[in-house]
Amino acid sequence: MGDLSPLFDPDAVAVIGATDRDGSVGRAITENLQDEFDGAVVPVNPSREEVLGLPCVQSLEAGPPVDLAVVVVPPDAAVDAVRDAGRAGVENVVVITAGFGETGSEGANRERRLRELAAEYELSLVGPNSLGIMSTPAGLNATFGPEIAREGSISLMSQSGAFITAVLDWASEQDVGFRHVVSLGNKAVLDESDFVRAWGSDPETDVVIGYLESIVDGESFLEATREVTTDTPVVIVKAGRTAAGAKAASSHTGAIAGSERAYRAGLAQAGVIRAESVQELFDAARALSGLTPPDSDGVAVVTNAGGPGVLTTDAVGDADLSIARFTDETSAALEASMPAEANTHNPIDVIGDATVERFETALDLALADPNVGSAVVVSAPTAVLAYEDLAAAIVDCQRRHGKPIVTSLMGGSRTGAADRVLREAGIPNYFDPARAVGGLDALSTFGRTRKRTLDEPTRFDVDEERAREILNRATERSGTQLGVESMDLLEAYGIPTPPGSVVTGPDEALAVASELGEEVVMKLVSPDISHKSDIGGVAVGVALEDVPDTYETLLTRARNYQPDATVLGVQVQEQLDLDDSTETIVGVNRDPQFGPLLVFGLGGIFVEVLDDTAVRVAPIGRDEAASMVEEIRANPLLRGARGREPADIDAIVETIQRLSQLVTTFPAILELDVNPLVAGPDGVQAIDLRVTVDTEKL
Known part of the structure; x- marks a missing residue:
């Protein structure tokens, strides 16, 4: 989206659906514009010759040129009004009207039509289902709220129009001022990313604040805020926290990296200050709009x-x-x-x-x-x-x-x-000293954000074509769920795995085991059975003479547990010495808003119970990967607690980065677990693998 400054500083505004009928939105917006706006106000209504003392025009094309059109007619007529605005050369449109995507399939179709018209005529369109917009320097109150905000240096966006009216009423008593205010509505065209970029380049906006219930394009928003927060603070209240994303996920990683954790990780990486309440939002905004960040935290x-x-x-x-x-x-x-x-x-x-x-x-x-x-x-x-x-x-x-x-x-x-x-x-x-400290904490956080060096992802020399072949071959054989039969995928990206093979018979199992040592690990290979340990599908420390019988036992357990499950065989793997090692997990869950989320933490079968993990949005560089390792409570264990030899932290950090590169390169990977990733003094080994793939994206 291009320059949005004309949206907030028009010379003339048309109100499509203006009326003098008491209690109507069309009247409220027309009156609000008449109060302080110095430009021309043009009522558009084919049924009126005059509205509130202003001459009325039959259509936009029949009236004088305008820079901004505010649409308050019924839904179907609103679509026609936006088309007329485009034809008349109006570049900025605010659709107040409801009855679009929030109302069902018919409304969603209307909203899709708005997007098409905005693209066709290159419109900057706010809404639909919006309270409107304000700009205090221009005296512009193109909303149906009760009054314009006080003038100040805070720019506010909100997904809730009611939030705006309540906040402005409170702010008036507190003498808190605003520069621009936008009710985002359904965000059919312009969304939070557009306004972050616009206000971040506005020298008169000291701080950007927002109330959001969702983020349309998380990757775009993070890109915008990462750029803007090098100079302008962004503070967000994110409502609508939910565990629905975690419940819908089938892997360990999916259960850990639910929707709320995605927001928390992504916003923190981008330098956004997250407020937990409206009070915190404005406590932070007041400090950030008036003070310079401190040089130290003392x-x-x-x-x-x-x-x-x-x-x-x-x-x-x-x-x-x-x-x-x-x-x-x-x-x-x-x-x-x-x-x-x-x-x-x-x-x-x-x-x-x-x-x-x-x-x-x-x-x-x-x-x-x-x-x-x-x-x-x-x-x-x-x-x-x-x-x-x-x-x-x-x-x-x-x-x-x-x-x-x-x-x-x-x-x-x-x-x-x-x-x-x-x-x-x-x-x-x-009034409350704790709130004063909260404001100061936000100011200090922004100071650190401004000084940060953006961490560019490392590009490793990997075998991308081999990885693509493995994904294609594996999905052709077993559908969307891949397991240890695809361990070569990790090797293609330079992630170490123990020697081993997938076998389809007891004799083959014994032949492979004989080359690996006196004892081996044997695992059931089935894309239909997610957590093999739960059904006894993993055998550790299997002596050579017991390998054939163990093979048959594992297959029997699979049939008893799920008779129709696809069984690809049994993996026979070298038995590792884990005495000086720690089981960790490295995984990915692809979030619908933010894209691939990386998870690192203490692994094993109790990973969800222990809940000791760190989450980041990929791609990440070395600094972010290292901070994930530092962040978990079990970090002292990796550093060498109680006389243990420290794990190879550099190898863990590199593995996280390599996995970040893998899932960034292949959007088809929806979920991926390496659990456990065994971390020892001499490096790491990926012991188990589970992948969910969207075959249509390969």
């Missing part, structure tokens, strides 16, 4: 109240921040300037009788400390303290030191004047 706390000071310290500990350790010089200066009863360590308690001067002295000394990146000022009201004067002193301190400060000047009516002083300087004030 926080100084200055308070006149012990209890709130403890709450603040706890909140810092819960966040990705730390209580700064003062230098000896700072500690000595604080001791010399504070009363004997004061606590001069961090958090600094200037005690209840503190004046503005004492607060300012403590804050000055703390901010001058090189170990301090930011500060939280927490105060309870007292008779000797004027909040407005304290606010002015805090502003002066921030200007002198250039380090971000957030405040929690607790109270009700006493805080009004102080709020205004702080707000003008871009310093957010929160």
Whole structure:
């Protein structure tokens, strides 16, 4: 999608379906446009000569040129109106009308027609089923909400129109301002990725925030936000969390990497700040829109109240921040300037009788400390303290030191004047100290995001054609489910596997086993039986003389468990020495929004019970792969706990990257489990494999 700035800064707006009928959407939008918009407002209604004192035109082609058309007529007529807009040369359209994809197959067909018309006429189209759009610099309120937002530097998109009206009403009382506001509606054409890109390149938008229930194209959204968050923060509330994706998956990986984990992993990789509530969304937005990120995570706390000071310290500990350790010089200066009863360590308690001067002295000394990146000022009201004067002193301190400060000047009516002083300087004030720390945490997170180096995926020298042949051959033989009979797929991508073969008879099994050692592992090979261990389909430590009987036993168990199951034979595999090794899992589940999700964690048959895994959206580079290994709780086990030799971490990291390359190259791979991937001091070995393939994509 091209430049969207004309959408928010039109010279003339047509309302298709404008009317003066009380209580109608057409009237509400026309009135809202008349309130503050300096451009021309053109009502379009063949049944009226005039609407609210404005001359009405019969059609877009019969009226003056417009830059934006707002459509409020019934669904079928709305499709015709969009076509007419395209023919009239209008480039921007907002479809308020409902009755499209949200209503069933007939509505979905109408919505498809909107997409076709938008493509044909190159329209920037918002909606349908939208509240509309706002732009405060242009005085543009093309919505049927009650009033335009206050002017500010936050741009807001929402999948819920009701969310917008409620937020704007609250924001008006809180004096929170917005630059642009978009109700996304059904996202038939323009979606969240388009607005992230548009606002990310807008120098007047300090922060992009959004309420989303779904993301149309996860890969596009991650690409857009990864780019934008190098300069502009993006904060999202994602509603509609569900485990449906995990329930629908058949593999270990699918059960682990459900829809919610996909969102969490993808948004974090792209540098998006995830808010868990509307309150968190705006707490973060207020800090991000007014403050510069700190240079370090060390926080100084200055308070006149012990209890709130403890709450603040706890909140810092819960966040990705730390209580700064003062230098000896700072500690000595604080001791010399504070009363004997004061606590001069961090958090600094200037005690209840503190004046503005004492607060300012403590804050000055703390901010001058090189170990301090930011500060939280927490105060309870007292008779000797004027909040407005304290606010002015805090502003002066921030200007002198250039380090971000957030405040929690607790109270009700006493805080009004102080709020205004702080707000003008871009310093957010929160009633709850924990919320103040939350805002500071978001600011610090964005600071780290801006400094990050984008991790480019490594391209390994692999045998792609061999992998393609294996996938094609295997699916021709056994359908969509592949198992250990396709271990060569891993070898084609440089992932080590133990020696072994799939055999179809007891004598062949003995012949293969004789070449592998005194004891072997034997596994049932069946695309129809997912978890072979559950039915006794895996035998470990099988002596050579027992190989033929074990072969027959495994086949009997398969027939008893599922008589109609396809059995391809038995895999005979070298028995590995696992004494110094750890069973891990590396897998992939292809998410409908974000594409391939990589999973790494502690493996074996209890992988879902232990739930010790890390998830990322592929493709990934070495840094992300290494962070997956570091992230799991069992990492000390891999590093060599209780005298064990450490596993070859580099080999694990490389295997994750190679698997990332495999599933990125082959979109036909829907799910893949390497479980276990045995990690030992001398490298890794992929012991078992399960793959689900979409044969139509091969």
